[in-house]
Amino acid sequence: MAESWATLGVDLHLEPAGSGGLRRGLTDALRDAVRTGRLAPGTRLPSSRALATDLGIARNTVAEAYADLVAEGWLTARQGSGTRVAERAVVPPSGPARHHRAPARPLHNLVPGTPDLAAFPRAEWARAARRALAAAPNDALGYGDPRGRPELRTALAGYLARARGVRADPENTVITAGFSGALRLLGPVLRARGVRTVAVEPYGLDLYRGLLENAGLATTALAYDELGTDPSPLDTEGAVLLTPAHQFPMGLPLHPDRRAAVVDWARRTGALVLEDDYDGEFRYDRQPVGALQGLDPDRVAYLGTASKSLAPGIRLGWMVLPPDLAEEVTAAKGHSDTVGVLEQLTLAEFLTSGAYDRQVRSARLRYRRRRDALAAAVADRAPGVRVTGIAAGLHAVLRLPPGTEPAVIQAAAWQGLALHGLSYYRHPESTAEHLDALVVGYGTPSDSAWAAALEALCRVLP
Template sequence: MRESWPTSTGAAGVDLHLDLPTGPGQGGRRAALERALRDAVRDGRLAPGARLPSTRRLAADTGVARGTVKAAYDQLVAEGYLDARQGSGTVVADRPGPPAAHPGDGGGPAPVPRHDLRPGSPDVTSFPTAAWMRATRRALGAAPSAAYDYGDPRGRIELRTALAEYLGRTRGVVAEPGRIIVTSGYVQALALLVRVTARTVAMEDPGLPFHREVVRRAGGRVVPLPTDERGARTHRLATGAGAVDAVVVTPAHQYPTGVTLHPSRRHALTAWARETGGLVVEDDYDGEFRYDRQPVGALQGTAPDHVVYVGTASKTLGPALRLGWMVLPPRLVAPVAEEKLHSDFHTGALGQLTLAELIRDHGYDRQVRAGRLRYRRRRDLLVARLRRAYGTGPEGGEGGPYGLDGIAAGLHALLTLPPGEPAEAQIRRRAARLGLAVGTLGDHWHENDGPHEGGPPEQGPAHTSAAADRPQGLIIGYGTPGEGAYPAALDALMAALTRP
């Protein structure tokens, strides 16, 4: 027979669950109490430093005599499981943990690089903590009680209304609140769209491998859509037996090459969607960050009934918020909302309310403008260091050995390597020895994904050339380091580029 008690740790009101087996062969209540406490410490349910109930409180909660509880505590103190501290009661003693895993032995996370120039993340040290807290207080102070209940799978109306105004004003998106669905980021948005609308999806080559895997896991088949200096090569989209259902593009700042989709190809892409009924998914992951001219307007604004606009707060505020949004053609709102209902019911409401308030009082605009200035300074410093060392300018100007592309916008640049230089993998290894992490272009080509369950490697209307014919390069992100860490990261980069 087993008896369980949730016990309260005095004024703190913290419950402690104890499973005390009783009956023949169990050795009485003191032995049962000792075993229960000992097991709780061993398996980590009682962490080092955790305060235990007083003997009086635990005796009252369990129905065990106080003297029995005290004797059990004394025994576990003697064994080293507990520690009796004067004035602090009885706490769980510090105990040595398992040996730390060494890098590369598969027993723990990879070591954090000393300098991080990998793309994909903003400078999270610039998160507007004070502004976010003020917006939270205002939002929660005005929130109806229904905000704390289960919500609309499309998202809070406050945020959808604020986003409709902001996206129309800053990105040229044709949006009204009824066309917007709030998600927990781009990954969820992409997976929902694939499950609802698409089975064969064209994705830019090169592109982010993780997003291709998201499509596959959602039930879609991926075919590569090559890119060049004008962006996605839209003429490669087939309209016959090899037709695709949807095309995923990054028109404002292609990832990872950084090029902007040429106007003629923007027109060709929306014409393809109108003629075939296909869907264009516009990933506007860093469209707010344009440095040398006004931001390029969203593709969605030119064909709102055929383009899904997807954006997030991950680059402007931080990935931890898990807030994204889709602006959908009207015909897709209901089916996507239904799919989201059965995916996670709804995105967390309190973060939505806070973001809506931050947008309404223009704190979000201020954060974007501050980020634009910060990242432009970092881009300019990268360009200056490369020009001084190698004569390298934008697009490989001034005759330098390296090409530098994609620097007009966004949080990363592509440094292409000339023929005869060390391979990107060799430079990355050299950088790692200096404590520097960078991205490499070679990781982003489709054919590097290899075979996948359910079929051979990707083939389709946009079959690509051999990897040997492709350029090599480093993808340098200037968002990840904190403000004070960026110059040292560039020092490490320049050292890695220098021949040993």
């Protein structure tokens, strides 16, 4: 039986054309593909036999076209390595020139939000991936449940109940593409429920406010005082977004009386609390603050992510939702999952094998040492600066003398130090007192870069 085009060689898209016959048309098409850079230098071409079968032409025609282009210097042909595109300068296609300059990378990066990516447990993750893939049923590679793989939802329910005090049911757990993916799902669902306004903390990420506003939801800023976020202004809002275990970026947990007050407000008004538990595992001086969701699973939607404990690039987050909301979010998500199945299966294996707990404990020790080094260095080099918000998390807030924040940020830029001031995170409508401060992500640098980043920071402090 003759071999078909589908079983031979490598695919190569060509459209021989022109009035000079097949050989000339094929030669011109190949030459043009090389000249414009569509076929990069070193690209291996199909054998003459395979390409002839693909194009439905005689093998001699392909061999002669190849020979012509070898003679012209466009291709090379060597025994044992086949026919390849020759190494030569490529002339880009004509058109208006575009220059995309990549932004200069800072020498040191202390912007919060990212863990030490060099400490990602590559070997452990690879072993978990192999075990998970070997054990996965064939149907795991299909489109699957829009809530996510049951293996991961079950593993997360067990872990979150044990480690974070979440009252989790796998049936009401939805896997998302990180925290942003969760908000992209929740925003339209809240809007469809009749919610028009979501209260947010006076300091936070404008990215999240933007996602809510893109769903047609207005945001209003809560108050802030020495006890942290003050939810007393909550009134007719349909939902509130909080970081109760460790307010971002100020670093205080939500006061116990205020935790109860938020839940009472939600029960009284029928509103929903969105709990962002972004780094709940990383508390250093005492037992981590439990999840707010444990007080009332019917009024609190719990949102978590592996972005701090592992890495944001794996794009894995989760929501533990009230049953009715879980149904609506699942329907809104569609008929297929939006997160890679292999990543889900790997994280499930990582959790059930104990590797996740080991990673968190190891990271907690590493970041605690950095926090202690930061506090000691600032006390020694800049006694007029006060380090706050350091009981938990991967960042600290450095309170500066009044009026100095802009100058310090400018000095940091001159030093090649990426750094954010507290004003970067302030809600534009916040009535909270203006504070001069730096938000220092001490978890961001690698171990090898940490000492130099800390030294650069100390040089710019007043």
